[in-house]
Amino acid sequence: MSDDIMDQFVVGLSLFIVLIILLYRWSIAKYNVFRDRNVAHDKPRPLLGNVPLKGMVGRWPVLKHMIALHLRYEGCPVYGVYALREPTFFIRDPELIRLVCVKKFDHFVNHPKWHNNVEDSIFSKSLMSLRDARWREMRNILSPAFTNTMIRAMYNLIHSCSEKGVAYIDEQKELPLGIDLEMKDYFTRFANDVIATVAFGVSINSFRRKDNEFFRIGQSLSKISVWMVVKSVFYALFPRLSKILRIQILDTTNIYYFSSLVNVAMRYRQEHNVIRPDMIHLLMEAKQQRHDQLMDQSKDSRHIVEITDEDLWAQCLLFFFAGFEFMSSSLCFLTYELCLNPEVQQRLYEEILLEHRSFKGQPLTYDRLMRMKYMDMVVLEGLRKWPPALSSDRECCKDVDLCDERGEKLFSARQGDVLQIPIFAMHHDPQSFPNPESFDPERFSAERIGDIKPCSYLPFGVGPRNCIGNRMALMEIKSMLYQMLLNIELLPSAKTTPNMLEAITGHGMKPKDGFWLKLRP
Numbered sequence: 001m002s003d004d005i006m007d008q009f010v011v012g013l014s015l016f017i018v019l020i021i022l023l024y025r026w027s028i029a030k031y032n033v034f035r036d037r038n039v040a041h042d043k044p045r046p047l048l049g050n051v052p053l054k055g056m057v058g059r060w061p062v063l064k065h066m067i068a069l070h071l072r073y074e075g076c077p078v079y080g081v082y083a084l085r086e087p088t089f090f091i092r093d094p095e096l097i098r099l100v101c102v103k104k105f106d107h108f109v110n111h112p113k114w115h116n117n118v119e120d121s122i123f124s125k126s127l128m129s130l131r132d133a134r135w136r137e138m139r140n141i142l143s144p145a146f147t148n149t150m151i152r153a154m155y156n157l158i159h160s161c162s163e164k165g166v167a168y169i170d171e172q173k174e175l176p177l178g179i180d181l182e183m184k185d186y187f188t189r190f191a192n193d194v195i196a197t198v199a200f201g202v203s204i205n206s207f208r209r210k211d212n213e214f215f216r217i218g219q220s221l222s223k224i225s226v227w228m229v230v231k232s233v234f235y236a237l238f239p240r241l242s243k244i245l246r247i248q249i250l251d252t253t254n255i256y257y258f259s260s261l262v263n264v265a266m267r268y269r270q271e272h273n274v275i276r277p278d279m280i281h282l283l284m285e286a287k288q289q290r291h292d293q294l295m296d297q298s299k300d301s302r303h304i305v306e307i308t309d310e311d312l313w314a315q316c317l318l319f320f321f322a323g324f325e326f327m328s329s330s331l332c333f334l335t336y337e338l339c340l341n342p343e344v345q346q347r348l349y350e351e352i353l354l355e356h357r358s359f360k361g362q363p364l365t366y367d368r369l370m371r372m373k374y375m376d377m378v379v380l381e382g383l384r385k386w387p388p389a390l391s392s393d394r395e396c397c398k399d400v401d402l403c404d405e406r407g408e409k410l411f412s413a414r415q416g417d418v419l420q421i422p423i424f425a426m427h428h429d430p431q432s433f434p435n436p437e438s439f440d441p442e443r444f445s446a447e448r449i450g451d452i453k454p455c456s457y458l459p460f461g462v463g464p465r466n467c468i469g470n471r472m473a474l475m476e477i478k479s480m481l482y483q484m485l486l487n488i489e490l491l492p493s494a495k496t497t498p499n500m501l502e503a504i505t506g507h508g509m510k511p512k513d514g515f516w517l518k519l520r521p
Contacts, residue, residue: 040073048084070428073092079092088420091421109136127468158197158476168207177520178519180494181516192324200265222325258320263313269284325388327476331481333500340496341439369479395416395417427458
């Protein structure tokens with residue numbers, strides 16, 4: 001009997017050892033890519049690749065690491081990082097970025113497919129997820145909605161949200177002495193109200209109705225939990241098994257709450273002939289124009305694809321997720337920098353005050369706001385130091401050699417390669433931006449803006465697949481900054497983070513102790 005037990009133990013131990021060996025060999029199977037293609041990289045660890053364990057659990061200053069990694073490979077146009085098992089090519093040379101995103105764009109049209117349940121959700125129809133011809137078609141359909149003319153029409157909706165946000169601060173009883181305010185919550189509420197009114201046709205004041213349903217569900221969707229990170233890692237390592245097990249990373253229940261809002265708004269407007277200058281109206285017009293094209297028998301409609309309600313829902317949801325974090329984070333970092341740089345704040349206040357007095361009680365217009373020169377310089381520098389997107393990516397669809405203007409080969413891209421553009425690290429590269437950690441709006445003055453290398457400043461990406469809503473984003477930021485600085489002085493508080501790069505350790509762009517400032521009239 002004891003011999004049988006011993007035999008079973010030996011067999012079990014042998015199977016376990018074989019399993020461990022197979023798992024180890026599987027975990028390192030792709031770790032020869034960079035070596036074989038002569039791409040600079042750090043030695044990967046089994047299964048984790050070059051991702052530190054602390055980084056996965058949000059206990060690591062990820063932004064500092066991005067900068068250090070970028071600077072370590074100075075002189076290399078490309079360096080490699082193994083994200084778990086997957087090789088990713090990081091492009092650090094501005095000329096190479098121009099080749100990938102502009103000159104050879106036909107080889108890099110798409111973003112890589114996401115390792116989550118996006119492909120099975122309504123997000124698969126969003127502009128971010130669409131690929132090839134379908135992406136081109138949807139981009140052409142949406143582009144008219146983001147022209148200056150259309151954004152100008154939506155300006156009053158956004159300006160009203162800015163006024164409500166500043167009015168909330170004015171109402172605080174402690175205001176004469178100044179109040180300490182956590183700016184992330186404050187600007188998230190502003191972003192929530194802007195997106196609700198512009199993208200979903202719903203008027204909300206989240207400063208008064210603090211626990212409204214739109215804000216609460218939006219917050220639940222935008223927060224990254226530890227459990228979500230675990231599921232994402234599992235999905236990245238075992239995509240087929242994750243689909244079999246139906247692992248859900250995105251909360252589809254809450255997503256369909258927003259879809260139903262768009263559906264109800266569209267139905268109500270159609271039934272009551274309501275016209276409101278917002279995204280729903282522009283998307284409904286685009287849908288009607290496409291329908292008319294399909295019905296026009298004088299045109300060949302074989303290559304015209306009809307726009308469905310789901311297509312419209314997906315774009316509104318993309319606008320929600322992209323705009324929610326972009327607006328709140330950008331305004332948090334801008335006000336943080338202004339409170340630490342009082343001379344910049346004073347000069348911007350003087351420009352705002354001069355503009356305010358010049359129109360003698362008349363409301364500020366979109367055109368006058370966008371013509372303010374120092375405001376533009378301050379916002380552009382804020383987006384330089386704290387870009388809303390840490391990186392962008394492309395997937396190579398066919399082999400191509402990428403050569404500089406002298407014909408020297410910089411990089412050979414192969415079909416299926418995932419290329420990453422490290423935007424945050426590039427914005428902190430002293431070769432492109434001297435003294436990158438200083439907040440210096442003069443970089444974008446008329447005299448110095450020509451010194452910035454092409455494709456080294458990328459807050460909205462570059463090329464045909466850049467951010468379609470960049471004009472609207474700039475208008476939203478400037479509108480809030482104008483109203484805030486016209487009425488309020490931004491000062492450091494006892495809780496203000498002294499070193500932002502050290503304080504940001506999680507998966508989002510937020511310091512561990514929050515964005516605390518003192519606001520004084």
